[in-house]
Amino acid sequence: MNFNKEQELKRIVQLEDEISRLRGEIEKTSRSEDLESDDPELAKLMLENSKLKHRLSILNKAISAERSSVSSTCISNVDDMISIIDHLTEIFGAAIAASFPTLNDVPTIISAGTSPNPKFGDYQCNSAMNISKVLSAQGNKMSPRDIAAKITQNLLPSPLIERCEVAGAGFINVFLDKNYGINAITSILRNGVRPVSVQKQRIVVDFSSPNIAKEMHVGHLRSTIIGDSIARLLEYLGHDVLRINHIGDWGTQFGMLIAHLEDRFPDYATVSPPISDLQTFYKESKTRFDSDEDFKKRAYAKVVLLQGGDKDSVKGWQLICDVSRNEFQKIYDRLGVEIVERGESFYQSRMEALVSEFEKKGYLEDDNGRKIMWGVVPGEGIPLTIVKSDGGFTYDSSDMATIKQRLEEEKADWLIYVTDSGQATHFKSIFSCAERAKIIDYSRHRIDHVGFGVVLGEDGKKFKTRSGDTVKLIELLDEGLSRSMAKLKEKKRDDVLLPAELKTAQESVAYGCIKYADLSHNRQNEYVFSFDRMLEDKGNTAIYLLYAYTRIKSIARNCGGDFANNIKKVLETTTVSVTHEKEWKLTKVLLKFPDVITKITKDLCLHHLCEFVYEVSTTFTEFYDVCYCIVKNRQGEITSINGGRVLLAEATAQILGVCFHILGLNPLDKI
Missing domain, CATH: 1.10.730.10 (Isoleucyl-tRNA Synthetase; Domain 1)
Structure with missing residues (x-):
């Protein structure tokens, strides 16, 4: 609950206690039947009575103003739809703080009514039982029903609530006001379905992420669909959303593909080759890579040339990427998905800078030629391999450079990664290392790995074609x-x-x-x-x-x-x-x-x-x-x-x- 609201509610309770005391004093000073009209004691009591009534009037005005102030902070526009549970949590939290000012961190439990019988209300506050246990532990016994009654007495007026009733062992049944319902529905018809008010953030949603030279398959389906819907939701709420397609467009396999491209289409640099079936092309090059040592050596040499910016190698790489990109886009167009491509190649120079920075700060350790990095607690979990023994980068180094770029260059407040649940351990390590390197600051950043389960066929096994291949x-x-x-x-x-x-x-x-x-x-x-x-x-x-x-x-x-x-x-x-x-x-x-x-x-x-x-x-x-x-x-x-x-x-x-x-x-x- 907001600290200022809590203090205001406690102030209201203090004012109400003062009013109760003053009323008692006024009652005492009003009992003057036994005094003579000219008795000096009577004059004194009448003067005191007048002062007390004036003080009571001031306090009544003060408490009315305080309640109005607190109530107005709980709801901005009663004609709009708002989160009813959030609103009820706010005002019941305030009532609990006012009723039991000495208790701290008491949870406010609000739930939507589940009973089909309307007499049990539309929502419930179920905090009384917990409060009773806390008070009992402190030596102050109070029944949940009495607690619920006290909370209800201190509940601020709300345009959403028609009435509240204490029921059963101490439940507070809340009945919505029909006028609020009419106003909210009318607002929809007049202004459209406006989103709830949220603090606007810069959010990066990483989803889909297929690999170049490979066709998108059913394994990409969930990431694409879930990621797109999350992005749509956040955009509806008014956030600044960057939809990222972190495609696999870099690495050893491209040396293999470029070498095969040279052999199949020697003039590829000047004449665009007819590569429509990249999946077959990839399989052909992989077969040669696995069986032909000379071809493998050429493939590794091509990787070096590509990373060094060799003109022909870059041309071949771009050609292969373009063919894949066009095929991916056909899928996205059919599904109505908008996404910005930013592949692993984008982070190449950033990975180099990252390794240099981490070495200077002492984050990297040698492990049989590899350069590894532990998370917040060294030795706990699985370390990242930032640099391979041959000097190459890995998915770990790419993902570390990615998270750094998004938080520091994109100024993102919230990062969302939509991948299968099997990558949960990997992302846990990535986030831990990023926290250790002070890239992630959880007081300012929200980071989510949105994991999902696999798609099964009707036989209950992993979804595949009848021949056992992955479904395209x-x-x-x-x-x-x-x-x-x-x-x-x-x-x-x-x-x-x-x-x-x-x-x-x-x-x-x-x-x-x-x-x-x-x-x-x-x-x-x-x-x-x-x-x-x-x-x-x-x-x-x-x-x-x-x-x-x-x-x-x-x-x-x-x-x-x-x-x-x-x-x-x-x-x-x-x-x-x-x-x-x-x-x-x-x-x-x-x-x-x-x-x-x-x-x-x-x-x-x-x-x-x-x-x-x-x-x-x-x-x-x-x-x-x-x-x-x-x-x-x-x-x-x-x-x-x-x-x-x-x-x-x-x-x-x-x-x-x-x-x-x-x-x-x-x-x-x-x-």
């Missing part, structure tokens, strides 16, 4: 397109959609299903890749959600007039409806959006957002089944429109639209 990502996307078209035709969508619309729907479904199937699982776990499951139109799948969104968007369009063309004008005469139980339930689910976004910024797990959009969609179905937005006669003509409900439906579509954008899905008005 381009082939996976092609199969997704084929299957999504079959699904659309099965549902007779080709009868109602124009060819261009059908193609757009095909791509939206195919790529959306692949992305959502990945993101809807906890990234730390493995998941089974199944097109059949992805394309089911029931349950928590992309196709179900895309259909739901399209149906919701059609409601305002079917109403016509201002509902279809100028929803802001409708707001001038119509209020969002929350009177029906299902209307209010849907509104409360929509109000969770900032809480979900805030939670993801802490653990970087996108499945929370997938769970949210599914909850929104299923809750909307409950609402729509019993709360008619449009009433038609037997001829299909509209006889009445419930504008308040149409507004709620349109707000639902807007929130889903923002969620879909973050998840990288392309929703459609027609499908």
Whole structure:
């Protein structure tokens, strides 16, 4: 809790105690029945009584001002959606500090209500039991119910809260105010789904990271999808995000590739060779490297020439990189992923400077010709190999130069690395060494390794082709397109959609299903890749959600007039409806959006957002089944429109639209 707010709340408690004492004094000085009217004692008491009442008036004004000041710092604009859990944590934390000023570091436990019975409230504060244990340990016994009652008494007024009730063993049930819900939904319709307020940061998200001369495969799928969604989320919040593709474009393998290029296409420096299948080209060169000693020697010589800037070697390297780069871009274009390439070659000079710096500062140790570096605690964990025994650099030296460049040159506040969980130990060592070298300062920097599990086939084993090869990502996307078209035709969508619309729907479904199937699982776990499951139109799948969104968007369009063309004008005469139980339930689910976004910024797990959009969609179905937005006669003509409900439906579509954008899905008005 903010220190200044805590001090203000303690000041309020002190003022309230003073008021209580003064009231007692006033009561005493008011008991003058036994005194004569001209008694000097009476005059003295009346004067004292007057002074006390004046002091009481001043204190009442002071406490009102103090409470207003503290309350205003807890919420800036009640018409906007805010993180309800954060707000409740703030004001209940203040109430706990005011109620028990001698206790320090008491956790404020707020949870969303899980009971389907509305009488148990929308949120709960569950701190009373913990406080009771702490007080008991200090020799001060107090029941959780009495503690909860005291906290409630000291709770600041909030425009979000209708009322609080102490229940059970000491739970505080919180009931949201419907006026806040109406104002927040109205704000969405008027201003769009504005993000929660955050301190803006410079953030580098490192994801995808394929290797030159190798095709992207299913192993790159998760990094690309998860990294893109994290970047989208942070951009939505207003952060300055740099999306980095740390490709493998440097090292020994390029000597091998350039030597093979010279043999296959001797005039490559002047005539661009037809290398479309780099995967085959790479395998050919690797076979020669492993079996031909003369070729191996030439390959090593080419590495030296390349690193020395030899014109022809650099030309060959650039040619190979360009072919790979074009193939990568085809994948990124299809998935709607924007990313800035910055390969290992970018850090070559920085690696040289890094080694020189580390040697001067005594961070490097000799280990049988290698130069290694330990982390914060020497001898603990696995050391980095900064320089190989042959003088070459490694992934360790590259990653150390990378983290230094991003923090010192890019001035990043937050670094995010999206790779498989198998690299967790490597990054732990990298971060530890960077901390030892004073590159990372955890008081100023946030560093996250966003690990993820492997993709499995439907047989429960690592996802591979029938022949046992790694699944190429381009082939996976092609199969997704084929299957999504079959699904659309099965549902007779080709009868109602124009060819261009059908193609757009095909791509939206195919790529959306692949992305959502990945993101809807906890990234730390493995998941089974199944097109059949992805394309089911029931349950928590992309196709179900895309259909739901399209149906919701059609409601305002079917109403016509201002509902279809100028929803802001409708707001001038119509209020969002929350009177029906299902209307209010849907509104409360929509109000969770900032809480979900805030939670993801802490653990970087996108499945929370997938769970949210599914909850929104299923809750909307409950609402729509019993709360008619449009009433038609037997001829299909509209006889009445419930504008308040149409507004709620349109707000639902807007929130889903923002969620879909973050998840990288392309929703459609027609499908």
